[in-house]
Amino acid sequence: MKLASTVLVVASVFAPATALQGFGAQSIGYFPYCATACNRALGSNFLSCSFDGYIPGGMMDSDSASATPACRGSNMPFLSSLAYCISTHCNHDMGIIETWWAAKSTGSGGAFEPPKWSYQEALMNVTAAPTHVLTAKDNLTSTVLSNETSYRNQYGTLFMVDREEFLHEKYGLVLLMVAVGIPLLATWLGYLPFVNPLIHKLKPYIIWPSTIGSYQVRPLPYLGGTALTRGQALYVAAMAILTVVFMAVHYETYQPNLWYPGQSVELMAYVVWRTGCYSLALLPVVLLFAARNNTLLWLTNWSHGTYILLHRWVARIFVLLVIIHSVLSLVYYVKTATMILAWARHGGFGDAWELSL
Ligand SMILES: *[C@@H]1O[C@H](CO)[C@@H](O)[C@H](O)[C@H]1NC(C)=O
Ligand SMILES: *[C@@H]1O[C@H](CO)[C@@H](O)[C@H](O)[C@H]1NC(C)=O
Numbered sequence: 001m002k003l004a005s006t007v008l009v010v011a012s013v014f015a016p017a018t019a020l021q022g023f024g025a026q027s028i029g030y031f032p033y034c035a036t037a038c039n040r041a042l043g044s045n046f047l048s049c050s051f052d053g054y055i056p057g058g059m060m061d062s063d064s065a066s067a068t069p070a071c072r073g074s075n076m077p078f079l080s081s082l083a084y085c086i087s088t089h090c091n092h093d094m095g096i097i098e099t100w101w102a103a104k105s106t107g108s109g110g111a112f113e114p115p116k117w118s119y120q121e122a123l124m125n126v127t128a129a130p131t132h133v134l135t136a137k138d139n140l141t142s143t144v145l146s147n148e149t150s151y152r153n154q155y156g157t158l159f160m161v162d163r164e165e166f167l168h169e170k171y172g173l174v175l176l177m178v179a180v181g182i183p184l185l186a187t188w189l190g191y192l193p194f195v196n197p198l199i200h201k202l203k204p205y206i207i208w209p210s211t212i213g214s215y216q217v218r219p220l221p222y223l224g225g226t227a228l229t230r231g232q233a234l235y236v237a238a239m240a241i242l243t244v245v246f247m248a249v250h251y252e253t254y255q256p257n258l259w260y261p262g263q264s265v266e267l268m269a270y271v272v273w274r275t276g277c278y279s280l281a282l283l284p285v286v287l288l289f290a291a292r293n294n295t296l297l298w299l300t301n302w303s304h305g306t307y308i309l310l311h312r313w314v315a316r317i318f319v320l321l322v323i324i325h326s327v328l329s330l331v332y333y334v335k336t337a338t339m340i341l342a343w344a345r346h347g348g349f350g351d352a353w354e355l356s357l
């Protein structure tokens with residue numbers, strides 16, 4: 001059991017790495033959180049149909065109760081307890097709950113199987129309000145109450161994880177759109193009749209001058225490359241500032257978190273996510289700007305030389321993000337591995353650490 005829970009925690013630590021890959025099914029996340037939290041608060045106890053020949057597969061298939069979706073989907077004590085928990089915690093429309101119920105209530109530890117009864121049917125099975133609160137060593141054989149502490153911690157953990165994920169996906173997308181959007185906008189605005197004269201007036205002051213004396217025409221000493229014009233420097237500054245701001249803002253944490261033991265570990269994980277996401281967002285820009293057949297060359301009036309120059313600077317931001325990502329990942333995994341080993345040695349984690357997936 002101790003080993004199983006250790007494996008589960010390790011699995012949950014690695015889960016965000018797969019979540020990093022952007023949108024797809026992940027963007028749906030754990031919504032509705034009340035239902036997912038109920039499911040997880042009830043999901044690790046044995047059912048009468050547990051161990052019906054099911055051997056847990058890979059990490060994501062781990063299920064501490066070894067109950068298959070088919071087992072869960074036909075097990076009324078599990079479904080009625082789940083339905084009761086949802087009815088006392090959720091305020092969503094019935095349609096949202098039933099959709100989630102049909103798709104997610106039986107878990108993911110094997111081939112997908114929709115439950116035999118709908119949410120409302122399962123709820124009808126509860127004739128008297130349950131009074132027994134499920135504990136870690138109980139077998140789930142009748143309608144029970146979920147542990148409120150477990151529910152709350154599941155809810156807080158999943159909500160924060162999704163919040164952070166949506167946030168950095170949004171910021172990553174903005175980063176990508178701004179990187180490609182600035183040349184497009186700068187070019188197209190120039191074609192507007194009332195903007196054109198203004199740009200012509202400003203060009204000698206903003207766009208053309210070098211940022212460092214006359215170094216635009218000759219390379220900087222010590223392999224510094226070519227100095228940027230003011231226009232190019234503005235682009236680089238915009239990208240750098242945007243990246244720094246998006247790295248710095250809007251962090252929120254939830255403790256006691258079931259994935260990340262301690263606020264500093266949780267924050268570190270979120271920084272790792274963000275650096276990973278932003279570097280992925282900048283990668284297409286790095287490649288596009290360096291390409292000989294850069295589509296932007298057709299769509300904008302910026303020169304190939306400018307794009308090559310900007311390519312180098314965006315690549316520098318990219319590399320910096322990757323380095324922070326790698327170093328922090330290493331620190332993070334060493335730190336959490338040490339914590340996990342220490343706790344395992346001191347008698348494991350207790351039921352709060354057993355996540356069912
Ligand atoms: C609840 O479900 C069980 C198992 O299917 C069934 O035997 C029982 O009659 C149901 N009770 C009610 C009140 O529907
Ligand atoms: C729960 O079920 C398991 C597996 O069927 C069994 O070994 C165990 O003794 C049961 N525990 C309780 C408290 O009934």
Ligand SMILES: *[C@@H]1O[C@H](CO)[C@@H](O)[C@H](O)[C@H]1NC(C)=O
Nearest residue numbers: 133135147148149150351352
């Ligand atoms: C619920 O779980 C928490 C944390 O695992 C535990 O401390 C508490 O005693 C449990 N409550 C009940 C009513 O079992």
